[in-house]
Amino acid sequence: MYRIGLEAFRFEERDAPLYRLDPRAKLLVAFIYMILTILANSQAIQLLITALLLATLLLLGRLGRKLVKNLVTLAPLMTLVFLANYLVSGDLMASLLPTQKLLNLVMSLNTFFLTTNPDDFAITLEKMGMPLTITLAFSLSLRFIHVLARVLTEIVEAQLSRGHKLDSGGLTTRIRNYTAILIPLIIISVRKSISVAETLELRGFREGARHTPFTTMKIGFWDVAYIIVSISIATALLIYGGEIENILLEILTRYLEDMAI
Template sequence: MYLYDVNKGRYEDRESFVHGLDPRAKLYTVLIFALICILSKKYIMLLIPAALLIVSIALSGISVFRFIRSMRMAIILLLAGFLINLIFMSFSGALFIFLRFLMTAFMCVIMIKTTTARELLKGIKHGFHVKEDTAMTMTVALMFLPILGSDMNEIRVAQASRGADITMGNIFKRLKNSISIMIPLFRKTLDKAEKLANAMDIRCYDSSEPRTEVDPLRYDGNDSMYLFFVIAALVLTIVLNILL
């Protein structure tokens, strides 16, 4: 029976260079990296984002195989897109697009696995000046994902022990058995949402009031150095686009 992996794509606690970077620097890096991949027009130019990717993986302190395991579903979707592109273009063109998207997805996973949800939302809030209520909504949504996955696993095991396994039988039986999972999961989600709302009311939470932070975000030398090399890679890509 398949169970949802609650650790897939989650933060991994390490003492590394990338873990210690300001979340805003990581967000800017992902955006600039995606722009580099878009601007790369030839295979030789993909060496620039590939070098950035290899250095980031090495500085993260996390095994490359753990990143690949977290990207299994993304890789499957990208391979499906690669096969579809083969219908409309050459193998070389389809492979080029596949590699650009794959490297961009890889950099996104590096950011996710080296940044906590709270830090990521602080980076979005301060880096892009997102409103407080929007930032809180995104924080709650990210926090709920692993809890939702854990609840779904518990309900699946309980229903499978009663004979309602959604991985067995034909499509109609699976759809019928999935109802026995979705209804209690929906109910548990509403219960948790109500408890969270009550807890926030008790603590007099008000999104209209300015919030203070115990540990405000600050750039340091490592952030500046990392962003410098990323921006330098972008400039090099633009120059190569002009020259080649």
């Protein structure tokens, strides 16, 4: 399960249209979808946003298998959000809305993070005027997820091989069992981060020094098209959300009536 979770949010290079888009365009569109998700308070609109994001990730990103892993990982949190809301409000449909919002927020971020190389992400931040130290720390952290995932797998395997049972006993015993994973993970992570810092110094990295990025970015036709289409959809949903909801509800009611007949 932990392996699925770690793989679900990891960047992997792939030949798909979404991967070829400029990171700035993808970041902008991700933010548009996030704002739309936060503003829209109708389940029908949220459902439409989910459909749009699914289409983007599946058709433009070819991320089918990854998306399944993503949803499997997210399922416990979504269930928790739904149950917490249901316990407080007692309304089934009203509890569904925050769960949908959570799903759409994660999927919006996925359109950017699953399809953008951490190095390109650092350059994007730099182009947006962030200092190099911050962008480097950010991109190193993203790349570190992959390293930590591998270390974690190896630690779990080493502990299982020496007869350590991770999922046995009551809650407190289970929490205690996981110290066998956390202690080596923390120590190895700290050591790795120290070695990265030393390597940067050895390679002449200095704060405030000017540098030239290896790759340059250029907004092209498809980037502009991606932004315009997304903004148009978002605006349409915000302005005509009520009407769209009514139409969708009408279709649904008719369908249900037909089914009843």
